[in-house]
Each structure stands twice: as C-alpha cells, then as structure tokens.
Amino acid sequence: MYIQTVVFSEPKAGSAPEEWEDGALAGVSFSPARPGQAPSQVRYVVADGATGGYASRQWVNQLVTCFAPDNPALGPKLERASMHSWLEWMQDLWAENPPVTLDVIDKLRFEQVGSFATFLGFELSGLDGPDPWWQAVALGDSVLFHVRAGRLLAVFPPLGPDDFNSDPDGVHSKPSRLNWMSDHLLLGHGVLVPGDLLFAATDAMAHWITRAVIRDAAKTWTTLSEMVHPAIFTRFVQDHRRADSDAEAMKNDDVTLMRLRILAGQPSYLLVCL
Amino acid sequence: MYDRVITRNEPGCVVFLLDRSDSMKQAWHGGPETMAEGAAAVLNEILLDLCLMAQKEPGRALHYFDIGIFGYGLRSVAGGEGVESAFGGSLQGQALVPLPVLRANPLAVQQVSSVDPVAPSSRVPVWVQPVHGYRTPMCQAIAVAGGHVYDWTAAHPDSFPPIVINITDGMVTDNPYEGADLGEWAKRLTSIQTSDGSALLFNVFLSPTGENGKLFPASDHGLPEPGPDLFRISSPLPPPMCANAAKAGVYIESGARGLGFNADHPMLAKFLEIGTRVVVGN
Numbered sequence: 304m305y306i307q308t309v310v311f312s313e314p315k316a317g318s319a320p321e322e323w324e325d326g327a328l329a330g331v332s333f334s335p336a337r338p339g340q341a342p343s344q345v346r347y348v349v350a351d352g353a354t355g356g357y358a359s360r361q362w363v364n365q366l367v368t369c370f371a372p373d374n375p376a377l378g379p380k381l382e383r384a385s386m387h388s389w390l391e392w393m394q395d396l397w398a399e400n401p402p403v404t405l406d407v408i409d410k411l412r413f414e415q416v417g418s419f420a421t422f423l424g425f426e427l428s429g430l431d432g433p434d435p436w437w438q439a440v441a442l443g444d445s446v447l448f449h450v451r452a453g454r455l456l457a458v459f460p461p462l463g464p465d466d467f468n469s470d471p472d473g474v475h476s477k478p479s480r481l482n483w484m485s486d487h488l489l490l491g492h493g494v495l496v497p498g499d500l501l502f503a504a505t506d507a508m509a510h511w512i513t514r515a516v517i518r519d520a521a522k523t524w525t526t527l528s529e530m531v532h533p534a535i536f537t538r539f540v541q542d543h544r545r546a547d548s549d550a551e552a553m554k555n556d557d558v559t560l561m562r563l564r565i566l567a568g569q570p571s572y573l574l575v576c577l
Numbered sequence: 578m579y580d581r582v583i584t585r586n587e588p589g590c591v592v593f594l595l596d597r598s599d600s601m602k603q604a605w606h607g608g609p610e611t612m613a614e615g616a617a618a619v620l621n622e623i624l625l626d627l628c629l630m631a632q633k634e635p636g637r638a639l640h641y642f643d644i645g646i647f648g649y650g651l652r653s654v655a656g657g658e659g660v661e662s663a664f665g666g667s668l669q670g671q672a673l674v675p676l677p678v679l680r681a682n683p684l685a686v687q688q689v690s691s692v693d694p695v696a697p698s699s700r701v702p703v704w705v706q707p708v709h710g711y712r713t714p715m716c717q718a719i720a721v722a723g724g725h726v727y728d729w730t731a732a733h734p735d736s737f738p739p740i741v742i743n744i745t746d747g748m749v750t751d752n753p754y755e756g757a758d759l760g761e762w763a764k765r766l767t768s769i770q771t772s773d774g775s776a777l778l779f780n781v782f783l784s785p786t787g788e789n790g791k792l793f794p795a796s797d798h799g800l801p802e803p804g805p806d807l808f809r810i811s812s813p814l815p816p817p818m819c820a821n822a823a824k825a826g827v828y829i830e831s832g833a834r835g836l837g838f839n840a841d842h843p844m845l846a847k848f849l850e851i852g853t854r855v856v857v858g859n
Contacts, residue, residue, distance in 0.1 A: 317586060318587065324633075354633065357632075359636065381662070402635050403636075407686050407701065408628055408629065408702060409635045409636060409698060411625070411631055411701065412629050415629075555858065558678050
C-alpha cells in the first residue's frame with residue numbers, strides 16, 4: 304500500500320511566510336529498511352505553536368523533528384508511558400538547549416511564560432499487509448479526519464464546532480505541566496483501506512472543517528481532496544478569512560493542512576508544484 | 578466600536594500619566610514602599626508584560642504599541658514643576674516610543690525577589706524611576722498627552738483608540754489651566770477619535786491610608802473627594818476591557834467607568850492589566 308501525501312500551509316494574514324508558527328513533518332519511515340520496497344510503517348506530525356509562547360517556531364520544530372526522527376529508535380512509541388518519557392525528554396532538551404537567550408527579557412519569557420504547542424502525531428502501520436491501520440496521539444485542537452468514500456469515519460481528537468477556543472491543551476515546556484499533559488494525552492486508532500483519505504489540520508482549518516461538513520460534507524471532502532496547488536490553497540484560505548458568514552469564515556491564524564491518500568499501488572504519476 | 582485588533586500595521590497607543598508630586602513620597606497603605614515607588618514598580622511590571630506579550634522571537638518585540646509615559650509634578654530632567662517625558666537613559670525626552678525601542682532600552686536591570694520565598698530572585702528591566710516633588714499639574718499633563726494622542730491618531734486613523742491611564746494621589750492644583758478646567762481637558766482628550774472609537778481616559782487614585790478600594794465603579798456614589806471628579810472624567814469601560822475584567826475575576830456593573838479608587842498595589846496592577854490588554858493579531 305502506498306501513501307500520497309501533500310502538505311499545505313499558510314501564515315496569518317499580515318505575517319510573512321517565515322513567521323508561520325505551525326510545524327509539519329510527513330512520511331518519515333519507521334520500519335526497517337527494505338531495499339526496493341515502500342516502508343510498512345510511516346510517521347506524520349503537525350503542531351501549532353502558541354503565538355504567546357516563547358520561541359514558538361523553535362519549540363514546534365523540536366517537537367516535530369523529535370517525534371519523527373530519522374532514526375526510529377529515537378522516536379516515542381504511541382502509548383502513554385512512552386509518550387510520558389518523550390514529553391519529559393522534550394522539556395529537558397528545551398531547558399538544556401534553549402534558543403539563543405539574548406537578554407533579561409528573553410530569560411524571563413523563557414522561564415515564566417515558556418513555550419506551548421498543540422500536537423497531533425500519528426503513524427500508519429501494516430502498510431505491507433492486508434489490514435493497515437493508523438494510530439495517533441494528540442494534545443489540543445490539531446485534528447485528524449479519516450474519510451472514506453466521502454464519509455467522515457473518525458475525528459481525532461473528537462472535537463466538534465463548539466470545542467475550539469483560545470485555551471486548548473498542548474505540549475508545554477514547563478516541567479510542572481508534565482503529569483497534566485500525560486493525563487490529558489489522547490490516543491486513537493482506526494483501520495485503513497485503499498481509497499481512504501486522512502486530513503491532519505491545525506485549529507483554524509480543523510475548526511472550519513468541522514463546520515463545513517455539517518453544511519455540505521460531500522462538497523467539503525471533494526474540495527479538500529482535489530486541491531493540488533499551494534496557490535489554490537492560499538486563495539482558498541484567504542477567501543474564507545474574508546467570508547461574511549460566521550459559519551463559513553476561517554479564523555485568521557496560521558493554517559496547516561496535511562492530506563494523505565491511501566493507494567493500493569504506486570501512483571501512476573508524480574506531480575511537482577513550482 | 579473598540580473591536581479593532583492590534584496589529585503591526587495598525588498598532589495601539591498607551592500613554593501613562595504618572596503623578597510625581599511631593600505627596601507621592603508617603604507610604605502606600607502603610608506598607609514599606611512609598612506611593613511613588615509602588616506606582617513606578619507596577620508601571621514597570623505592566624511595561625514588561627507588554628514587551629513579553631509582543632515578543633515572538635528571542636531578542637525582539639513586535640511593534641504592537643507606541644508607549645508614552647509623562648510625569649507631572651517634579652520634572653527630574655528639566656527641573657522645577659511641570660510635565661515631561663518620564664523615560665530615562667537613551668529614551669530621555671521621547672514622547673511616544675515604539676514597543677521594540679522600549680524593549681531594547683530599559684533604564685536599568687534590577688534584582689527582584691520572588692513573592693515565593695523558595696523561588697530564586699529574578700532580574701527585571703525597569704524604565705521608570707520613582708521621583709516626587711512639587712504640586713499636581715494634572716490638567717497640563719492631560720493637555721500634553723492630548724497633543725501627542727492627537728498626532729498619533731492622525732497617523733493611525735484606523736487603529737484601536739489610544740488609551741491614556743492617569744495614576745495620581747492628589748487633588749489637581751492647576752485647575753483651570755489655560756482657561757479650561759479638568760473636565761474640559763478630559764473632554765478634549767476623549768474627543769480625539771480613530772474610526773474605532775474615542776480615546777480612552779482611565780484614572781486610578783492612590784492614597785496612603787486608603788480603605789474600601791474600588792475598581793471600575795458604575796457611579797460616584799460614596800466616593801470621597803476627588804473620587805467624583807475623577808469618575809466624571811473617566812471613560813466608560815469598553816467591551817474588550819469589560820471582558821478582561823471578567824477574566825480577572827472583577828465584577829463589572831453596567832455603566833462601569835475606567836476608574837480605580839484608593840487602589841493598593843495589587844489593585845493598581847490589576848487595573849493596569851485590564852486597562853491595557855486588547856486583542857492582538859499579527
């Protein structure tokens with residue numbers, strides 16, 4: 304089985320592309336190397352750094368690269384105990400190697416405010432067998448949508464349109480939050496078949512999707528599954544930020560949408576967007 | 578109105594008027610610090626909060642605000658009584674300072690012990706020093722602030738309206754000033770507008786023996802002098818600040834105004850936090 308992956312991103316209106324404080328990493332192999340064969344286990348992650356946090360982009364970068372490292376032995380297993388150890392390691396690593404601390408205000412912000420990001424990590428396994436599946440861990444309102452034949456099978460974490468707010472759960476750099484994070488970590492899983500789509504989205508897009516599927520699910524999944532060029536995605540986001548209707552409007556926030564298409568065989572073409 | 582989001586393209590403006598009259602040398606609520614020391618300390622804390630809020634990357638704050646601080650009473654630079662910029666060091670004499678510039682130019686860095694006895698002390702920047710002397714030329718202070726606010730709104734016609742916060746312990750001593758009384762100067766200030774509303778004037782009154790402190794009253798009933806005068810010149814609290822107050826656990830009645838009366842140190846800190854916190858975008 305093969306995975307066709309696309310990641311779209313768009314910074315807040317008024318912000319430069321390099322100010323995008325989300326993070327995403329897709330398609331990191333977590334299975335033993337088998338020359339000439341596709342990996343059987345692949346890892347993905349999206350995270351959304353809090354604007355009010357210290358050095359959010361660096362914190363997000365640490366989280367996504369350490370969740371899906373090149374060496375699978377260094378990544379956590381998607382179970383509570385392993386994730387607890389990994390979260391603790393993330394905090395220790397951050398404390399030992401903070402971004403360059405320049406002055407007294409940086410130090411205060413680092414110590415008092417800390418860093419924070421919502422987090423969704425997931426893994427596809429059994430891709431070389433008859434019953435592939437996904438499993439995921441999450442803290443906060445970055446969301447995985449599992450779609451089959453135009454029908455929404457699962458939303459993980461199970462958030463509805465009214466569940467998004469300005470104070471989500473997430474991964475915090477403060478050690479005092481470690482046990483709280485472990486307790487609130489959510490774990491989920493689902494079975495995959497060829498043709499399935501998975502969408503991973505940070506909160507602005509996820510919130511929009513939860514409302515859009517209520518209005519017109521078929522149109523929503525068609526729109527999102529057929530989007531191919533980053534410029535189209537940018538226009539899509541900008542149009543919805545300007546929407547008059549609250550129901551159709553998208554919050555002006557950094558946006559990330561990762562789309563995975565589960566294929567029975569190798570794709571017949573390679574599309575490169577320039 | 579008052580729903581504009583603060584962004585780098587449409588920054589906000591916060592002006593503090595700090596009473597530096599002689600009476601500010603008195604102990605604040607019988608505590609170890611004078612009102613001048615306490616007011617300067619809380620003002621430095623709120624300036625630090627604004628810098629922290631505006632910092633996205635290490636080492637720099639984004640230009641979300643222009644900040645002014647004007648002392649009235651003793652003029653520590655020019656000497657004598659009057660109104661002058663309270664900024665010191667490399668910012669001395671400047672009227673409105675962009676937040677990134679403020680962040681980069683503290684007057685000093687001080688060691689501050691934590692309220693938690695087992696926690697280590699912190700080093701914090703300060704921008705304002707406590708000084709006191711002479712009388713209380715509050716009308717002139719509002720007039721000076723009005724001039725700068727007027728120029729600022731001309732340059733930022735679509736921003737969230739300027740916020741002017743007056744911290745005082747005294748009876749105004751220059752009323753009338755240039756033919757206009759305190760109420761008229763306040764009216765002139767609050768008639769300055771952006772497309773999002775009129776400039777806001779908030780007042781907070783400190784006293785050495787204050788009791789029954791009040792935050793954001795909806796009437797002047799029961800307020801001793803100069804409470805009624807300060808109530809009359811204080812702007813109604815707009816919805817974003819009402820929401821801030823609710824988040825901070827402060828009950829707000831309909832018709833509440835931006836007035837704190839007989840405030841102690843925690844009340845002044847809460848007042849400034851509620852009065853300066855607006856929605857920030859990008």
